[in-house]
Amino acid sequence: MSVIDMEKVNPVKKDTLPAVKKIGAIIGIFFVVLIAWFLFTFSVKETDQAVVVRFGEVQKIVISEKTPEVVEQIQQHSRLSGVKIVEGKGLQFKIPFIDTVETYSDRLLTYDTRPRQVTTLDKKRVELDNYAQWIISNPALFRVTMRTEVNANTRLDDMIYSNLNSEIGRTNMTQLISDIDHVEGMLENVITRTNAGLQEYGMEVVDIRIRQTDLPEQNLENIYNRMRTERERVANRYLSEGEEEAQKIRSNADREGRVIEAEAYETAEILRGQGDAEATRIYAEVYNQDPEFYEFFRALQTYREALINDTTIVIPSDSDFAKYLLGNQN
Amino acid sequence: MYKIISGLILFILIAAVGLLGIYIVDDGEEAVVLQFGKHHDTVVESGMKWHIPFIQTVWKENTQEVKRMEYGFRTTSEGDSRNLSEYVEVSRESLMITGDENLVSLETVIQFRIFNVEQFFFNVDDQYETIAHAGAAAIRRVVASNDFDGVVTENRGGVEAEIHEHFQEILDKYEIGVQVTTVQLQDVNPPVEVQEAFTKVVGAREEMNALINQAESYANQVIPRARGNAAEAIAQAEGYKAARVAEANGDTALFNELLQSYRLGEEVTRTRMYYEMMEEILPGMEKFIVDSADGNTLNFLPLTGSKKVIEE
Numbered sequence: 001m002s003v004i005d006m007e008k009v010n011p012v013k014k015d016t017l018p019a020v021k022k023i024g025a026i027i028g029i030f031f032v033v034l035i036a037w038f039l040f041t042f043s044v045k046e047t048d049q050a051v052v053v054r055f056g057e058v059q060k061i062v063i064s065e066k067t068p069e070v071v072e073q074i075q076q077h078s079r080l081s082g083v084k085i086v087e088g089k090g091l092q093f094k095i096p097f098i099d100t101v102e103t104y105s106d107r108l109l110t111y112d113t114r115p116r117q118v119t120t121l122d123k124k125r126v127e128l129d130n131y132a133q134w135i136i137s138n139p140a141l142f143r144v145t146m147r148t149e150v151n152a153n154t155r156l157d158d159m160i161y162s163n164l165n166s167e168i169g170r171t172n173m174t175q176l177i178s179d180i181d182h183v184e185g186m187l188e189n190v191i192t193r194t195n196a197g198l199q200e201y202g203m204e205v206v207d208i209r210i211r212q213t214d215l216p217e218q219n220l221e222n223i224y225n226r227m228r229t230e231r232e233r234v235a236n237r238y239l240s241e242g243e244e245e246a247q248k249i250r251s252n253a254d255r256e257g258r259v260i261e262a263e264a265y266e267t268a269e270i271l272r273g274q275g276d277a278e279a280t281r282i283y284a285e286v287y288n289q290d291p292e293f294y295e296f297f298r299a300l301q302t303y304r305e306a307l308i309n310d311t312t313i314v315i316p317s318d319s320d321f322a323k324y325l326l327g328n329q330n
Numbered sequence: 331m332y333k334i335i336s337g338l339i340l341f342i343l344i345a346a347v348g349l350l351g352i353y354i355v356d357d358g359e360e361a362v363v364l365q366f367g368k369h370h371d372t373v374v375e376s377g378m379k380w381h382i383p384f385i386q387t388v389w390k391e392n393t394q395e396v397k398r399m400e401y402g403f404r405t406t407s408e409g410d411s412r413n414l415s416e417y418v419e420v421s422r423e424s425l426m427i428t429g430d431e432n433l434v435s436l437e438t439v440i441q442f443r444i445f446n447v448e449q450f451f452f453n454v455d456d457q458y459e460t461i462a463h464a465g466a467a468a469i470r471r472v473v474a475s476n477d478f479d480g481v482v483t484e485n486r487g488g489v490e491a492e493i494h495e496h497f498q499e500i501l502d503k504y505e506i507g508v509q510v511t512t513v514q515l516q517d518v519n520p521p522v523e524v525q526e527a528f529t530k531v532v533g534a535r536e537e538m539n540a541l542i543n544q545a546e547s548y549a550n551q552v553i554p555r556a557r558g559n560a561a562e563a564i565a566q567a568e569g570y571k572a573a574r575v576a577e578a579n580g581d582t583a584l585f586n587e588l589l590q591s592y593r594l595g596e597e598v599t600r601t602r603m604y605y606e607m608m609e610e611i612l613p614g615m616e617k618f619i620v621d622s623a624d625g626n627t628l629n630f631l632p633l634t635g636s637k638k639v640i641e642e
Binding site (some may be wrong): 023110180210231235257264268285307 | 332335336339362364365366367368369426427428429430431432433451452453454455456459460463464466467470471474475500503504506520521523524527528530531533534535537538539540541542544545546548549552553555556557559560561563564566567568570571572573574575577578579581582585586588589592596600603604607608610611612614615616617618619620
């Protein structure tokens with residue numbers, strides 16, 4: 001039984017053993033290929049650029065674009081003349097253990113400073129806060145001279161600060177604060193000069209911007225005081241303008257009122273005159289029909305009015321009035 | 331047996347690779363696919379996508395969502411239907427200097443959108459920080475080139491437009507693939523330290539208006555009153571005129587009538603009128619008749635019943 005069993009088992013083992021081996025071999029080969037892959041290749045991301053270093057010496061660089069400047073810089077540099085420039089990111093090859101790959105950013109980097117005090121041409125202290133955008137334009141040079149972004153920042157700080165400072169030393173504070181074109185030109189100068197100095201480090205400043213210009217604390221108090229007095233001036237102006245306007249309105253009204261009344265007086269007097277004239281005309285017209293009778297008529301009227309009660313009259317006996325009374329007609 | 335196992339392994343591998351390669355691009359998202367780090371493809375349509383795991387990597391970013399940058403303040407809690415949003419001012423950011431060297435406290439909201447994922451991912455390191463730096467620089471530069479009054483009142487729209495333009499200019503220079511959609515100045519105030527003075531100005535302006543209003547109401551009293559007086563004076567004069575004419579007509583009417591009758595018989599009428607007058611006036615008088623021939627007053631004859639004795 002056992003013999004038969006063994007014989008039955010054996011063929012099975014004979015059959016399975018090579019299969020396991022085969023699978024093992026496949027897995028083995030897979031891992032070997034995988035390890036070899038990692039040893040012999042490296043990827044350069046779109047956002048990075050790479051430097052391949054062999055025994056401490058730069059062997060090749062992987063950059064996005066092989067510009068004439070980079071080629072020239074490499075050729076002119078005594079220690080880099082043999083460096084191979086590879087254009088385009090992606091899969092690259094290397095010799096394991098001998099080549100080491102260092103990656104540097106291929107994007108715009110921000111260099112930010114702490115605000116610091118600078119002195120303008122008119123000897124005013126201004127607190128300036130600026131930032132810069134820069135790129136690693138040549139990773140080979142950068143690797144040789146800077147190695148790290150920390151070193152690069154220190155370098156940037158030195159150069160931008162000194163260039164900016166000397167430019168600001170030639171600028172008045174008012175210009176620095178509000179003359180945009182001037183500031184723009186000033187920053188252009190700083191960029192140009194900084195870049196001239198940075199070229200040998202494989203770095204390039206793309207943009208420098210003043211984020212904030214502040215005045216020191218004691219100047220702020222001065223500004224506040226000036227703003228207050230200015231506002232007071234405006235407030236007083238409003239008040240006096242109000243008074244002025246009010247007075248104008250009042251006197252205009254008075255004038256207008258007086259004119260209206262005077263004109264009315266004029267009209268009224270004319271009317272009165274017309275009335276008098278008309279009346280006189282009527283009197284004259286009527287009385288002129290018989291002036292002698294008018295005199296008589298008017299005399300009678302006057303007697304009536306004047307010789308009323310308590311008057312004493314002496315009548316001569318030979319008067320017309322008394323002639324019938326005393327019977328002494330002629 | 332071998333075939334089954336190897337087939338199984340192969341299947342598991344394929345399934346694993348297949349499952350690991352699945353990724354989803356949401357609505358509004360765009361993705362870049364990198365192959366060995368190199369830019370391979372840009373996916374702009376949303377949906378379920380597949381990439382080769384380990385060899386390709388996918389970076390996604392929302393290009394429709396409007397992102398927001400606050401300068402000068404921070405929203406500390408978003409409001410909802412029950413609670414109001416809460417803000418806190420960041421005075422280090424908000425206090426800025428204007429072109430005429432005044433200070434203003436400015437709170438700004440900038441909204442932007444990523445319009446080019448390739449540029450956004452590949453060109454600039456630390457994108458949001460860079461955007462914040464550029465935004466601050468743009469805001470302050472524009473405020474520094476405008477007058478205080480312009481920023482605070484008259485030219486807010488212009489300032490917003492200028493910030494928008496300048497900010498976009500900077501971002502384009504960085505090729506960051508970001509588009510500024512809106513720039514809004516929220517609170518624009520004079521600094522707290524001088525606010526009292528500004529309130530006073532408002533008060534003064536109110537007072538100015540009050541003074542003018544008072545004067546106008548005075549004018550509104552004076553002129554109608556004058557017009558009333560004028561109308562009265564003219565009416566009186568017209569009355570006077572009419573009265574004078576009427577009086578004259580009345581006075582002369584009697585004369586006219588008398589004249590008519592007088593002409594009928596002049597002598598008779600004269601005598602009649604004379605005696606009528608005497609009749610009217612004599613009864614109330616003390617009368618003496620004197621002989622005019624010798625002029626002696628002793629011959630006075632008192633015609634009335636007076637007890638008065640006239641003596642020389």
